[in-house]
Amino acid sequence: MRGKILNALLARMKTDERLFFLTGDMGINLVEPIEEAFPKRFLNVGIAEQNLIGVAAGLCNLGFLPVVYTISNFLIHRCLEQIRDDIVLHENKVILLGTSAGFDNAPLGPTHHIVDEWGMLKGLPGIDVYATSSVEFAEKALDLVIAREKSAYIRIAKGTPSIPGADGDFLYLEGGKGAPLLVSYGSLVQECLKAKQSRPDLGVLVMNKIHALDAAKLSPLFAKHDRVLVVEDHFPTTGLYASVCQLAVEQGLRLAVEPVAPQGYSLKVGQSSDFYHKLFALDAAGILDRLTRSPPKR
Numbered sequence: 446m447r448g449k450i451l452n453a454l455l456a457r458m459k460t461d462e463r464l465f466f467l468t469g470d471m472g473i474n475l476v477e478p479i480e481e482a483f484p485k486r487f488l489n490v491g492i493a494e495q496n497l498i499g500v501a502a503g504l505c506n507l508g509f510l511p512v513v514y515t516i517s518n519f520l521i522h523r524c525l526e527q528i529r530d531d532i533v534l535h536e537n538k539v540i541l542l543g544t545s546a547g548f549d550n551a552p553l554g555p556t557h558h559i560v561d562e563w564g565m566l567k568g569l570p571g572i573d574v575y576a577t578s579s580v581e582f583a584e585k586a587l588d589l590v591i592a593r594e595k596s597a598y599i600r601i602a603k604g605t606p607s608i609p610g611a612d613g614d615f616l617y618l619e620g621g622k623g624a625p626l627l628v629s630y631g632s633l634v635q636e637c638l639k640a641k642q643s644r645p646d647l648g649v650l651v652m653n654k655i656h657a658l659d660a661a662k663l664s665p666l667f668a669k670h671d672r673v674l675v676v677e678d679h680f681p682t683t684g685l686y687a688s689v690c691q692l693a694v695e696q697g698l699r700l701a702v703e704p705v706a707p708q709g710y711s712l713k714v715g716q717s718s719d720f721y722h723k724l725f726a727l728d729a730a731g732i733l734d735r736l737t738r739s740p741p742k743r
Contacts, residue, residue: 547678564683
């Protein structure tokens with residue numbers, strides 16, 4: 446996913462002189478082509494992520510559209526104050542690229558498990574949040590966010606599948622009438638698709654834009670279902686589950702909405718994201734098991 450987005454950026458920089466690429470000493474063996482092609486629009490600030498955001502804001506004042514790339518926890522957790530003060534308050538447009546989402550950095554432990562970051566951005570006005578939930582979206586994500594007015598955070602996940610047609614904000618894969626709907630983003634989309642293979646009646650909503658939600662377009666899709674499971678590698682209290690609940694209340698939808706998500710940090714050691722997906726029942730087996738239980742009362 447990282448390679449597809451950075452290759453798309455390189456191509457776009459050839460025709461859009463506003464674009465300026467910044468990295469916090471990340472992307473070795475991926476970003477060198479950008480540096481070689483555009484040395485005057487490339488800067489590695491080193492392991493100084495807060496400065497990374499400050500420099501990006503300064504470049505906005507010079508007329509550039511900065512694209513900032515590093516690991517998600519360093520980009521969001523470490524730089525939240527700078528994002529708020531330097532980007533949001535001054536209405537600067539910056540594109541934030543965060544890699545290693547969810548449990549992608551499984552062996553590194555909870556300091557590198559990115560399960561709480563994008564929810565922090567939901568409280569800040571002026572930033573849209575996207576997740577690479579398909580190969581098709583990764584190839585078009587930059588063009589999409591460049592064309593829109595707001596700053597954007599793109600949450601780049603590993604292991605996302607190819608899903609023809611999933612190159613926009615969302616893709617609805619219809620199921621049987623009245624069947625449950627699985628809503629997901631990032632690498633967990635593939636677990637939802639595996640669950641659908643076992644139960645073809647399930648509907649699946651593949652989300653590439655996870656904040657802010659388009660209520661006018663999504664409400665009619667939710668209304669086709671009585672039960673919705675939001676499957677995500679992020680805490681539900683500030684993640685997509687909370688957003689779907691808010692949308693349902695504001696739109697007057699009678700939905701039984703359930704989170705399938707990590708309920709806390711884990712100190713258990715796992716060598717891959719699959720370990721944590723199974724631990725928190727985020728895999729296809731866990732999703733199918735959840736569907737055997739009675740839904741919450743609406």
